[in-house]
Amino acid sequence: MKKYTSVKDVANVEELVNEALHLKQNPYKYKHLGENKTLGLIFLNPSLRTRLSTQKAALNLGMNVMVMNLDKEGWALETQEGAIMNGTTVEHIKEAAGVMGAYCDILGIRSFPKLQNRDEDYNEELLQQFIEYSGIPIVSLESATRHPLQSLADLVTITENKATGKKPKVVLTWAPHVKAIPQCVANSFAEWMGQANVELVVTHPEGYELAEEFTENAIVTTNQDEALQNADFVYVKNWSSYNDYGKVLTEGAGWMMTDNKLALTNNAKVMHCLPVRRNVELNDEILDGQNSLVLQQANNRTYAAQAVLKRMLEAL
Amino acid sequence: MKKYTSVKDVANVEELVNEALHLKQNPYKYKHLGENKTLGLIFLNPSLRTRLSTQKAALNLGMNVMVMNLDKEGWALETQEGAIMNGTTVEHIKEAAGVMGAYCDILGIRSFPKLQNRDEDYNEELLQQFIEYSGIPIVSLESATRHPLQSLADLVTITENKATGKKPKVVLTWAPHVKAIPQCVANSFAEWMGQANVELVVTHPEGYELAEEFTENAIVTTNQDEALQNADFVYVKNWSSYNDYGKVLTEGAGWMMTDNKLALTNNAKVMHCLPVRRNVELNDEILDGQNSLVLQQANNRTYAAQAVLKRMLEAL
Amino acid sequence: MKKYTSVKDVANVEELVNEALHLKQNPYKYKHLGENKTLGLIFLNPSLRTRLSTQKAALNLGMNVMVMNLDKEGWALETQEGAIMNGTTVEHIKEAAGVMGAYCDILGIRSFPKLQNRDEDYNEELLQQFIEYSGIPIVSLESATRHPLQSLADLVTITENKATGKKPKVVLTWAPHVKAIPQCVANSFAEWMGQANVELVVTHPEGYELAEEFTENAIVTTNQDEALQNADFVYVKNWSSYNDYGKVLTEGAGWMMTDNKLALTNNAKVMHCLPVRRNVELNDEILDGQNSLVLQQANNRTYAAQAVLKRMLEAL
Missing domain, CATH: 3.40.50.1370 (Aspartate/ornithine carbamoyltransferase)
Structure with missing residues (x-):
């Protein structure tokens, strides 16, 4: 699986449900899978359940986890192609995604919609650009259109x-x-x-x-x-x-x-x-x-x- | 030990002191105890010593640690029974504690008093509700009345x-x-x-x-x-x-x-x-x-x- | 190496470059070195690359990592010798550094200059005091004068x-x-x-x-x-x-x-x-x-x- 952003990314929904039920019974059985693998979790919005449950899932699989509150610990990202960045955005997503892709094996990203412009929100620009520029598998931790x-x-x-x-x-x-x-x-x-x-x-x-x-x-x-x-x-x-x-x-x-x-x-x-x-x-x-x-x-x-x-x- | 909120939760104070002195000499001796166990640390206020020393203690015991700055990364909690939540609190502690109890094996929580209403502070509502609703052992990381x-x-x-x-x-x-x-x-x-x-x-x-x-x-x-x-x-x-x-x-x-x-x-x-x-x-x-x-x-x-x-x- | 704050702390630059190239080919070869060792990362400013790459480096070496956003999760530090601390600074760096030195084996610290007073910035007071008072090796994660x-x-x-x-x-x-x-x-x-x-x-x-x-x-x-x-x-x-x-x-x-x-x-x-x-x-x-x-x-x-x-x- 290279991305997980909607049900369309799942080849067989029933099998994935059964996999989850199997893991609930055997949470530590696959701890070897994550050895020396790093999950990066990027939050642009608050999160409690998603933050903790995804960390826990990764730890159960033996992964390392690095959490980044990009809205607080980092800076504002530019998503527009060709932008002249003389305003408030400090880094283009091309670089940010590429860099985080270099440090992690899998990235999760949470980004809420602004609810101001429907097309902008439903285009899922941020999520799509992370998929395009990070070079690694991306998990949606809740996006504008889906969770x-x-x-x-x-x-x-x-x-x-x-x-x-x-x-x-x-x-x-x-x-x-x-x-x-x-x-x-x-x-x-x-x-x-x-x-x-x-x-x-x-x-x-x-x-x-x-x-x-x-x-x-x-x-x-x-x-x-x-x-x-x-x-x-x-x-x-x-x-x-x-x-x-x-x-x-x-x-x-x-x-x-x-x-x-x-x-x-x-x-x-x-x-x-x-x-x-x-x-x-x-x-x-x-x-x-x-x-x-x-x-x-x-x-x-x-x-x-x-x-x-x-x-x-x-x-x- | 199911909770650690005051000296009254300690059956034998001298034994616990001796345990700490023993661990100071043998910090990594019990690393197997924490395997596949997760400590959640919840901060509603700033913390330096408590944050780092409790993490270190858990790591010495082989635990995983998940830190949650609930005041910054999460949202305001409701503690009142029966509240109609049409104001600024986003989640009731019943759900928040229950959920964190599901992801962790032990929870530590820090919450300062507001120093405005003595009864409210000395009732330790937040701490007591975490004990009641999380379903797992709770460590006070400093509460309104004790540290x-x-x-x-x-x-x-x-x-x-x-x-x-x-x-x-x-x-x-x-x-x-x-x-x-x-x-x-x-x-x-x-x-x-x-x-x-x-x-x-x-x-x-x-x-x-x-x-x-x-x-x-x-x-x-x-x-x-x-x-x-x-x-x-x-x-x-x-x-x-x-x-x-x-x-x-x-x-x-x-x-x-x-x-x-x-x-x-x-x-x-x-x-x-x-x-x-x-x-x-x-x-x-x-x-x-x-x-x-x-x-x-x-x-x-x-x-x-x-x-x-x-x-x-x-x-x- | 006891501190890493400038090229002057490096005995042989070429050897260090070759070490890095060797590690790039063999990232997990020295995982035993970091066992039961803790890296503390202290941020007084935002950070993306430094935050993630240094964590990754420590994890590759088998270390534990504790991250502290001192500007947000902690409080303002006093650096002046002899200060009467009746203002906004909550803790003197003597104590803060000493305490963090007690919990960690190596400390990394990031602190930007204020760009208001050149002598103050170029004195690198914060970095120097961490070196003096922490008692453990210090890595600069970017200071006023160098990166x-x-x-x-x-x-x-x-x-x-x-x-x-x-x-x-x-x-x-x-x-x-x-x-x-x-x-x-x-x-x-x-x-x-x-x-x-x-x-x-x-x-x-x-x-x-x-x-x-x-x-x-x-x-x-x-x-x-x-x-x-x-x-x-x-x-x-x-x-x-x-x-x-x-x-x-x-x-x-x-x-x-x-x-x-x-x-x-x-x-x-x-x-x-x-x-x-x-x-x-x-x-x-x-x-x-x-x-x-x-x-x-x-x-x-x-x-x-x-x-x-x-x-x-x-x-x-």
Whole structure:
């Protein structure tokens, strides 16, 4: 595996899920693979789960890890071809990526969208240029459009919890938030579920349609109650508008996931990528109750990352 | 050992001191104990000694270490039960602690008091919630009320330097500072000395009484000169008022520890947890002289932390 | 080797270059040397290459690494002897260096000049005090006056690329920039080239003379075109004035290194320490072309650091 930026980079999704489940049972079995290999983790934004779980995954594989908070410990990067760099950007990504590629065997990079210009964000310029100029395998630690390590962990979690012999109904439901949030987790979850053996329903208020490429295999509805009927898994997540890009169109009163709504489902397991705004997106009763999978999801982040890194190490 | 937050968590103080002294002689003897074990260090405040010495201790034991500057690399945590999180806190400690507990085998956490509300600070809400929700052993790296790794290192240092066959007289003396400082180092030192085989005298200007629970086994006086008579060890430290909580009541002219005052003692060794304000708390002559133990104390931080981590690893 | 702050700390420059080249071929051969040894890296300023390459070098040697962003994770240091510390500095370097010396076996430190007071900067107070008070070997990760790990990597790169049997002509040329930059990279490069088997020419606009001690073995000229004639290597770098200390005297129109100027040389290889301001210091055509060595230089930073650390480990 040379890059891991979306489900499209995965030849066989089911095999990768099984690899992660195998590693969860045998976390230290492949420690020899990472000997003398270095993972660089580049953060342009805050991170808790991704930072720690990806480090842990690399350590489980015997790798060295170097963490770089590029926004704080480094400097602003230029991404524009041909730029006359007489402004605030200190280094062009061509050099930065090339240099980090020289010091590391695999690079992970996290970069949030600015939510100001849709084309700019959805072009994934930073991620694409790291792929082009670093010369080594690149793992997305969350980009403007996707969060593929989260989605793999989500699918691992669903696999662990689904009833045998039944195709589960999975509902991705929009939830309120206090600020404008990227679409990447929702995009990515829908994209991965579209490649898995599940029935996917996406529900959100009008105006919150995701880009069509992500929901091709989903039923999309603005009727949350109807969507939740007979759901086996409910994935709760806020996102800002894709069409009216980056905008918060509604406070979404009534869209918070509560126990009343859970009663509409097939005793569904409830998922969230975290961090979650309690009693805004999801109420306490659900998060503190038996149906919540949020900590299991977070724990599975380690094995999702480990499965991806293992594939990359094997292909070096 | 499941938690290390105060001397009360230690079954046998003398044994733990001896363990630290043994590790100082044999730092790498137990490197197998930490294999495939991960220490997470969470900082909500700056740290130099604690950060480095605890890392070093874990490395000596063969552990992996993941450091998280939660105040800078993460986000603000909510600690209130039932909060509607529509404000500035991004994640509830229930999730944050649970997630970090999933990635680590032992967690260390540093969190300073705000010095605004005494009950809030002395409730140690953050530390208690990490203990409750992380599901793994927790080491305090300094909390609102105590600094137990410092106190253990202090007692190790006194043990190394005391005359044989004599119960040493240990004086904890208040010293001036330029800003309001928590009581935790003073509380903790008094609490530990109360469990050790020493005679403890605490001296400070009026109004700087520590909470009684910490000084039960001490003689307390506002007469510094009298306190220093025949002292074998003098521990110098500033703290703000406990009764008039967080306030600086006096500039404390005359309370700086100087060689003139040292002359009142039994050629006492002088201690400070560092960082120290030179020529405000303590003068240069003492710090640069033969009686200073401050660097030895700092060095012993490694073995204090290593003794605690070793106990925790053995009990995993 | 007890300190590495300038070429004067190196007994035999050619041997050290050969050591680095040997390590580039055998990066993991000396992994036993660093067992149970800890490198502390202290940053008072941002760093990308130095941060990552020095970590990588230490990991290749089997060392543990502890990174400390002292400007962000720690606090302001006092360097003045006898200071009454009632201001903003929280810890004296005597204590800070002594403590870090207790936790580490080797320390690296990066500290930029303030460019306000030449004597203060050129006294290298911080670096000198770390040498004096830490008690362990110190590596400069770039100081006010020099950047010796960069210069060693530069000389390694020249050695790899020079034609056999000919003493190469090396030109250090000033280039424009948008802000005031220290002289350290230029000083250091000139100082190292002065000890190598090369012909060194330094060229810059009037007023940008470096301190004489660095250019004793160089031809210095303000005629860039003349300097570039028959050059085999061109090192491009901006610096602010040494005489009119820290000032930007000219925008330097016409001093940017371009392909037209490259045509004056002996098809010279072009070098820069990075980060580089594209189309201000150097144009895109050169940086993206066959003559650029900038990524090779950056890669050689690892082996330069590894050679120095290996010498220090052997002398512990």
